[in-house]
Amino acid sequence: METPNITGERIKEYLAQGKRFDGRKPEEFREISIETGVSKKAEGSARVKIGKTEVIVGVKMDVTEPYADSANKGNLMVSAELLPLSSERFEGGPPKFPAIEVGRLTDRAIRESKFIDMEKLCIKEGEKVWAVFIDIYSLNYDGNLIDAAGIAAVAALKSARMPKYDEETGKIVYGELTDKKIPLSKDFPIIITAHKIGDKWLVDPTLEEEDVSETKVTIGATEEGSISSIQKGESKEIGIEEFEHVLDMTEKVRKKVFSTIKESI
Amino acid sequence: MTKEFKRPDGRKSDEIRKMTAKVGVIPNADGSAMFSFGDTIAIAAVYGPRKMHPQHSQDPEKGTLRCNYSMLSFSVSERARPGPNRRSTEISKITEWALEPIVMIKKYPNMVIDVHINILQANASTRCAGINAAALALAHAGIPMRGLVSSVSIGKLDKNLVVDLIKEEEDWEEGEGATDIPITLTSDGKITHLQLDGKITSKELKEVLKLARKANKEIYEVQKKALKESVQL
């Protein structure tokens, strides 16, 4: 059942006083837990919980031809599936927009921040490059899948080890991982989505809060504050000053999230 | 059949890998469970009974058990393209058939019980792990059932019978090669699912059934424990 309107009214009332049902402040995240190496056939994997929301991400690699317009760069493919297992609201079948959104936002945050050194993934220009596949799956949905997916993707990439590539046969020896890590830059991006409920903005909504969210802004950026991707979602309009407030708010939240997860990631 | 046959991972012929089972792993689901045979990990979630859509699919005489089996793309060595394929569609169906005899589905006319199974990590016997997780998830969801079912893969490697195959054994090439026999039994020994791929005689198959019966009892104990320990009284 979707969150009833009357509960939504109370959420707004409370938020107007700067309070949330679970006692958090608007700029506070629920408890984040990160576990890597959770799926051994994957080159890298991570299971992330934010409150009761849980996602699992796996990184697989392959050797393939580069795209024509990036002959000396590796390929990156990010996909997401909202498993029916994770919520009564999700149905099986080809990914619908919410799943595509999670995949696309994670893709852009990672791609545009140049977190992966794509040129180092080139084996032979124009002929052979490494392809990195990041597959995101939801395991339990209680709001804020996007931010959880972002953390899990970075954790999976960071903990991944490249498979053995036989130059002679041109094939990957699956099951044999090298000690080599994926070429990554030191700074990793974090995705923070801010939601507007009534007149107030908050981060890391529970499912109830997400149900009454009127508009949202997703920002992918590094700890230093270099923003690599932004997307405004849902249909309510935002004023410019309001948007600047969101930028400031997410910057503060981002710093806090970075310090929380730095150790585990 | 107690020949001293050397299995790739050193197990005895009738030895099952270390099993783990836990219920309640997906908070949103009406019932959920995780089950593993060694490296093979399956999770299952049950939603229902709930209204069956579309209406024309409703069965007014009894409810519908609808199973969906799917492997995560990174659960296998070579990335599996996301989406259903013939294999996963077949496994979804045999899982339904494996579970239906014990689920008292007549109590829910026009309704559907959805069972979602996902494989997180695969080292053979994935459909068996999935069925074991699904049986637990159904019980956990409070669905009336006559008992549980327990599933295991029995294999014939050349002429040797072994219990609970790993991938290396599935790919056995020596002699008569590998015969893979996934089988699901109720706790009183009735067969609800049986498949076979390979080469075997009737005599050998009777031995297989004996091994299955024995393995089934061990698996049942693991499943029972998971349900019993789910609540602190």
Place this chain on the structure above:
Amino acid sequence: MERKIVIPGEVIVSGEDYLPGEGTEKQEGNIVALRYGLAEESARLVKVIALSGIYQPRRGNVVIGKVENITFNGWVVDVDSPMGAFLSLAEIPRYVNKEGMSEVLDIGDMVVAKIYDVSARGIDLTVKLRGLGKIEEGIIVKINSNKVPRVIGKEGSMINLIKEKTGCNVTVGQNGLIWIKGNSVEDELLVKKAIIFITENSFTQGLTEEMQEWFAKEKK
């Protein structure tokens, strides 16, 4: 017989004296569980109390639901049951004509109703009695319907304690939906917190006493 967790197909107790109650079946002198739950025996009657599973609608139950649709003669209400629920025009305490239906109850509105019949067709609701009708404000909490008896307590002891300690009006639907209305959001959230605590500790003996202490701690 000591109460214990049982699984489907398990023999709970053997003996001709015992009688099969809810969630059990007699098979050759054994009482066998037909579901996962808590097996209890009293006066030779053995039953399995459900820990999980969907709400079983019964005549006379007060339930809380959400209006899904307005038809020509009533409202289709979602009471979180796979059986549909319907509130007919005839079961409203005053006359409403077809144009005025959405004024009385609109799609998305929450309503407290009583079940006056359950049939193969579905659940029939009425709001003709006092205390029933549209919910104007407050918060709605959803728990598993099997935990409702614990939240209400013996002769209402638990729910009355909650109301007393928080000053809130609390209406518990047998289907697991609970409506909380108080003087402040804080009070309402305290009720929600208490209810969640009770559902997570439902097996504790002496839970009502423990809730007294719990409230004392929370209100500091």
